[in-house]
Amino acid sequence: MRKLLPFPLLSLFLWLTWLLLNGFSWGHGLLGLVLAVVLPLGTRPFWPNVPHLRNFPKLVRFVLVVHWDIVTANLAVARLILGSPRKLRPAFVELPLELEDDFAITLLASTISLTPGTVSADVSEDRRTLLIHALDMDDEAELVAQIKQRYERPLKEIFEC
Amino acid sequence: MTLAVLVLLPFVGAALPLLADRLRASRTVLALSAALMPALALVLLIAPAGLVFDGQTVHAALPWVPSLGLALSFRLDGLALLFALLVLGIGLLVILYARYYLSAQEKAGRFFAFLLLFMGAMLGVVTSDNLLLLVLFWELTSLSSFLLIGFWSHQSAARKGARMALTVTGMGGLALLAGVLLIGQIVGSYSLGDALASGDLIRASELYPLILGLVLLGVFTKSAQFPFHFWLPHAMAAPTPVSAYLHSATMVKAGVFLLARFYPMLAGTNLWFDVVTLAGMATLLWGAAVALFQHDLKGLLAYSTISHLGLITLLFGLNSELAAVAAVFHIINHATFKASLFMAAGIIDHETGTRDMRRINGLWKYMPYTAVLAMVASAAMAGVPLLNGFLSKEMFFAETLESSRLGAMSWVLPLGATLGGVFSVAYSARFIHDVFFNGEPVNLPKFPPHEPPRYMKVPVEILVALCVAVGVLPSITVAGLLAVAAAATLGGELPEYHLAVWHGLNLPLMMSVVALVGGVLVYSSRNWLFRQYARLPEINANLIFERRIQGLARGAAALSNFLRNGSLQSYAAWLLTLVALVLLVHLSPAVLDGQRALLPLDGVSLLAGVMLVVAALITAILHRHRMTAIMSMSVVGLVVSLAFVRLSAPDLALTQLSVEIVTLLLLMLAMYFLPVRTRMESGWPRILRDLLLSVIIGGGVGVMAFAMMTSDFQSISGYFLENAKPGGGGTNVVNVILVDFRGFDTFGEITVLGIAAMGIYAMLRDLDLLSAPSDSLGRPWARDAHPLVLVTISRPLLPLALLISVYIFLRGHNLPGGGFIAGLITSVALLLQYVASGVAWVHRRMPGDYHPVVAVGLLLAGITGVASWFFGHPFLTSTFDYLYWPLVGKFEVASAMLFDIGVFLTVVGATLLMLANLGKLSLLDDKAKEGA
Amino acid sequence: MLEIALPIGFGLIVVALVLNLYRLLRGPTLPDRALALDTMYINAIALIVLYGIANDSKLYFEAGMLIALIGFVSTVAVAKYMTRGDIIE
């Protein structure tokens, strides 16, 4: 099983994608399954080290949180953009990373970018710090704490521990 | 048929000396091998000659190219016989002479081969019974003489002389060809017999002056008539046997031969008289006068030859039958004495090592025997009684007195003739006196000179003997031959004439006497004359000609380089100007007569259109800021894709979008090695010109587009819409067209892609390029080559993109998609791996040579096509069926899909072959930097 | 309702696109232009999706999906060019 499905999450993801694309039918279910197995196997060499999913429910919860944040942040940022640019308080913020896994770090960076108002600008060479640009920052510590609490910690629980 | 064989014998014979040379045969054997075929030809000539003397004309014909009217047909009449005898007879003597003349180091085999080639060509000219064949042999004489004159190719003079002769006579030959073709048009046949019989027709034709001009151009160039005489003296750079043969006895006679041959066809008009006579007269006088002043022995003889050819030409021009007879007679006589004189000159050159008469003096003492022979021949040339030259010259004088065409000016002709005679005597006297007497030799390279080898003199002896025999007993020796030759020339009855040494005391004899006495007087005042001559500016025709040719070549190069100036901008402007002209001239408002209803224009489309226009204009305006231009061009691409969406072309939208991305990758790869900015280089005139072209062509194409869109038309497309599903098994008609109806186009298209990839690979291999060590702002490049976020995201995208590719591929037959787009998506996903993780990383995980992928893709497409043969169908016939599987249900299997997989693989292979190798380029550069 | 909402939606997005083009032309820096192009691609997705709704057709979905999936590769290439010069190394 391990050999056939080295990355079960990926396979699941691919299978669902296939079904989303084609709609469900037995034929596509089968074909999608085949593809979901074959494609990760075929691209196996491109995956040197991938973290294993530890906690699926938390992942679901994380996704929902992020979506919620996207919506609310969008509203907030829209106000900022439409308002006077002078009032903006831009800042570069360095976020010390607790995450160690590349994949998790990337997910964190992406999440930060997806939620309006912050963009992850760089990852330090030692992968200990994430540079973030914020559109309008009130207090650096607060922002860091918020990110750590809402995104980094869940990610750590989902992929690492 | 003997005749045809006879003419072709020398050509065969040309191989023999070459063969002998190969076998390292002695020079005697070489000469014998060369002489074999001409001798045989001469023997074979005996039988037909008999018939000719009986008044018959012998014919032989082999078909060759009837479509062109070209046949290997020969005729032997008196004129042809006369010339055949000269060609073969003198040819044999020249071979014998050359055996001794050529030194041991020289490539005698080649020499004799060329000589025989020439002999064959000459024989062909004189015996042709077909006008085209005549021209063919005519040009062959030019070509073979080119080889002979240039035989001593290490000498600049020989090369130049050869080229000049070829150029001048070649030009004449081309003119003659044109003339002959016109004659053929009038006569309706290229048979010489037909043409000769159609003289009235030709002379009456309005093309006659043109024909005459063209033919005479051939004649005058070949026979070195004024003003085309200048090449002949420079042909003297040839070995003397060649001069003796070509430039006295044969080739230059081809011109006057043609006058004789075409006499019944072209002569008899005033135009003929005026042109031919005047050219002859001018040549006669010019040649005779200049000959006297030559210090080169062969130069003197060459100008004398020019002069005598002028005399013959003049005779033909007189439009009198007797004059024509005299001309033929003088041809014979001149051939004999001039050939012997050249040979004598060759002997002297051979024995003294020089041909400069200022150094050669008093040879009488050292080689009396040769001196006698040369003196007799010179006397013949001077027209001394009891020698052959006297007889024909007498006839010539007589004929000049007969003509009344010039009316009150008729005295000019005899006066000119006499004057020519005077100079002729003078230069003959110089040849005798200045060479054999006139004190002691001066500083000869070879001293003392001796008599030449015994057999080297034999040819001279024979020819001199002929001069004397004809001169003394013309009626026994030459009368018969002259009669048949003259009769053939005139093409009818011969006029009354008598060949005798003594015609009584008459005006012609007086003219001879005047010439003799005058000549001696002129010669005796030579020192004064030479001084006057030396004051004249020296005219070296060779130099002038060479300079002219060089100037011509320079001019040609200048013109060529002006047009082909090496500037792509100029070439492209020519091309586009042509297009603009087509549009300007042919695009009338009439094209806008369409009645088709217009589609409404909505705001979104309008704004999108404006965006495209703006982006395109910005691309053009800001093209010097390269990155900006690339970005604005991407906008154009995006809007074009959106336009395809809007205009019901989802397949095209997908294709355009994916191509767009790959193209941008490509450009970014290239930009690493290219300057980021373009300098302002075009001046305003050019920019305005280019703007004009852009406006005309862009506007024209736009107008045509509008005209097309607004007019209705009938097309074959209904067929595709109807048959896509039942016949092709798919509902996406575009895809069915691509893989089925017009699968062959697609086969070609993927081949193009594959070839492009191959060509790109070939260009990239071992290409050294310097990449920029810093960015456009002068900063060193960033350190982070493989950004973490990019790397991490790129990896799951690979299986995802592959999944999407499969999806796009499978649905292609029925819905937008297909192998091509799927292939591009896969390629982009793979390229992303390269971008994110680098070449080395990727190549550790997958083979880096994409040639086989392209090959397999193309082969798959090809084999799918071929497979239909086994079902009895043509290439690329597709088949499909519906299969039922439990659970899965009904699904379609089409051979076209296999073809589409071929497309997919080709696209993937080709794209990666191009871009991955382009990406690798920097690795080489890095290595180079490390090495440095 | 939809007849009103759709044109307005189209209008909003097209105006967004025009603003993107403005930024692309205006620059002033290369990253600005690249960002503008990237945004245009994204707005184009929205446009295509709306077009699908307007025409009640799902045929245009793949075009949007294609941009979403691989459109960013262009931006990545340009960004990599700006930082490293060499996009494949």
Next chain:
Amino acid sequence: MDTLVEFLVSAAILVGGVFALVGSFGLARLPDFYLRLHGPTKASTLGVGGTIFASLLFFSWQEQALQLQELLIVLFLFITAPVSAHMLAKAAMHRQLRRREDTRGRPWKQ
């Protein structure tokens, strides 16, 4: 079409359009690159998201079956869009683009 559905679809379209415009407006108007970088995030999240939601509703209603295909667009965009932003930010920092003077913190050297 059900009025409620139609209302929801219309609303989603308008939300999508507005956020797309706001994002692009920010891109056009904000004073430095790093600020402008925030604009497209709107477009790629709520802008596209709104239209996709509209599309989902619309086609699900039309075909009376759940149509989730369009979700893939959002999904893919969520995967890829942050990478663009990240890479562009790195490019901007490398080029040491001018930032608003009152920006706190400093970009990293590349």
Next chain:
Amino acid sequence: MEHLIIAPILIPAFAGMLLLLEVRERQPLRRFTGMLSVLALLPVAWLLYQQAAGGEIQVYRLGDWAAPFGIVLVLDKLSALMVLLCTVLAVPALLYACRADDKRGANFHALFQLQLMGINGAFLTGDLFNLFVFFEVLLIASYGLALHGRGPARVRAGIHYVVLNLIGSALFLVALGLVYGTTGTLNMADFAVKVNQLDGGALELARVAGLLMWVVFGLKAALFPLYFWLPATYANATAGVAALFAIMTKVGVYAVARVYGLAFEQGALAGLGRDALWIMALLTLLLASIGVLGARRLGEMVAYTVVMSVGTLMAGLAWSSPESFGAMLYYLIHTTLVSGGLFLLADLVARGRGKLGDQLVAGPAPAGRAGLGLLFFIGAVAVIGLPPLSGFMGKVALLQTVPAPLYWLFLLGGGLLALVGLSRAGSTLFWRATGDGAERRLDRPRLLATVLLLAAAPVLSIWAEPVLEATVAVAAQWAQPQLYIDAVLGGGA
């Protein structure tokens, strides 16, 4: 046997693909494959020619779709002749390349085969868009081949060649858009029928389409003022490639002949662009012969003779009588083979002279000077049109069938200029030699390839009658477009 007609396309195509599969660059294997392919093409081309000579026009329906809906290949006498000619040229050209330059870059053999595929496809197709596709196949392959090897001059010429042809391709597409947009078809025969049913604006657009095609084909054929790319491109290509390129200009000539003969010989647009082609052809002839005279390298000189021949041919074509067309075809065969041979010879000479190459300045004598000199003499005589070789026959045929004073003047005058130029060149290269050249001895296979091509001059002369009969027969069929149209569209197929 019915599939034989596609073999001239598929044999080189598959050979090219297999060569591409051979990744280890085993040169002998590659050479073997390439030679095998061209040698297999020889009997195929000959058989096809024999079939076509029977008079029946064969139509091959690709994908089993009838014209005008599917693409058809059409084998008539003209296309069969061109395919045969291409094959005959390809064998020595490849032989030479195998002994000379094929290793100087990657993928030579695959490119060579696919080039043949493109050329043969262009000759055989009966569909205008498919003609475009095969044009692109042959062009992209020719780009690769033209750039084979190294050197700035080659790249410079390559850029010019490629860019001009890219513009040409764009123009061709515009023309095809107009063709489809007015007549609604892409099949050549169908187009010929439909174009005569047009009127009004559509007819005007079709006229522009036709004229744009002439421009495009004129660019391929290298007519004035579109020939400027040719001398540098050909002169800088490696010898085998240049020899093969001798047929490339003829593809342009063929394309004009094909489309003109079908659609514009008679009917609504009869004589379309004929006068312009005539004038351009004459100017080409004149300027190219001036170019021959002014050339500074032998390769360039030969390239200019190729342009000269294009002028000669196009004028013969523009005269548009069956007789002149027959004569033109004879000349086409002659000039293709002989100029191919001269390109090889130029390379032999250049190699023999070492650093000086084929520059027309005095230098060391190449090995085998006498033999090479003789070959040059033969080639020059043939190219100039002097008797007794094929050029003379061809020129006489053309002069007889194109009785236009200006043409006579330019053809004969051009011959004279070429005579002056070539005699100077020959004299400089073979007579003015100083000392011995770079190579000790001539390479036999290279010499053989050269001799094989130049042998065309005497062979075509000796057997001028059968060849002329054949080309006249080709012309007779060409002059009856209805035969072609009926074969393609007829029988309700």
Next chain:
Amino acid sequence: MEAMVAVMIAVLVGTGVYLVLRARTFPVILGITLLSYGVNLFVFISGRLALDQPPIAGAGPSTDPLPQALVLTAIVIGFAMTAFLVVLALRGQGETGTDHVDGQRDDGGEA
């Protein structure tokens, strides 16, 4: 709509022509690309314009599919040609040391 498409084509062809006539390989590449866009659109519209009539059989009225297939082929070929030209430009840069279309060095000399 037709007029706007015609204007688009005109501008694309016009700018393409202008850029093709520049002296450096890079603008020529841009020009060829723009020209291709314009020409592809031109071929495309030879089937006339139609809104929301994708050429899917059995799905209502359909626009002319043939030009679409032709343009697809043309796009692919155009891509191949552009790629070749780009690499050729690099080769030119590498061998002549300049990106001038005639290989003229900026100092006026020839490589």
